[in-house]
C-alpha cells in the first residue's frame with residue numbers, strides 16, 4: 001500500500017472518522033469473551049487511544065503516536081498476548097462491524113479493511129495443531 005493511498009484515508013475521514021471507528025470497535029471488545037480478558041488495563045480508554053493515534057499516523061495524519069510511544073513495533077508489542085486464528089478472526093469481525101457502524105465511506109473503507117486483514121494475520125503468534 002503506497003503512501004498516497006494511505007494519506008487519502010486521513011484526508012477523507014479525518015480525526016472524526018477514526019474516532020467513530022475506534023469507539024465502535026472498543027465498545028465491542030469491551031463485551032467480548034475472547035478479547036476482553038487479554039487487555040491488561042481495567043479501563044480500555046488507554047488502549048483505544050493508542051490504536052486511534054497509531055492509525056491516524058499510519059494513514060497520513062499527525063505523528064502523535066510516535067511522540068508518545070516511539071516506533072510501533074506492532075508484532076513485538078503483541079508478543080505478550082496469545083493471538084491465535086480464533087482471536088484474529090474475532091478481532092476482524094468486530095472491526096468489520098465497526099467500519100459499518102461508523103459509516104466509513106469508500107474508498108477509505110476498502111483501504112482500511114485490506115490493511116486490517118493483512119495486519120491482523122501478521123499478529124498471529126500462537127498456533128493450535
Ligand code: HEM
Nearest residue numbers: 038039047050051054069077081083087088091119120123
Ligand atoms: C489480531 C488480533 C489482535 C489482538 C487480539 C490484539 C490485542 C491487543 C492487546 C491486548 C493490546 C494491548 C492493549 C493496550 O495497549 O493496553 C494491543 C495493543 C495494540 N494493538 Fe492490537 N491486537 C490485535 C490486532 C491488532 C491490529 C490488526 C492492529 C493494527 C492495525 C493492532 C494495533 C495495536 C496497537 C497500535 C496497540 C498499542 C501498541 C502500544 O503502543 O503499546 N492490533 N492489541
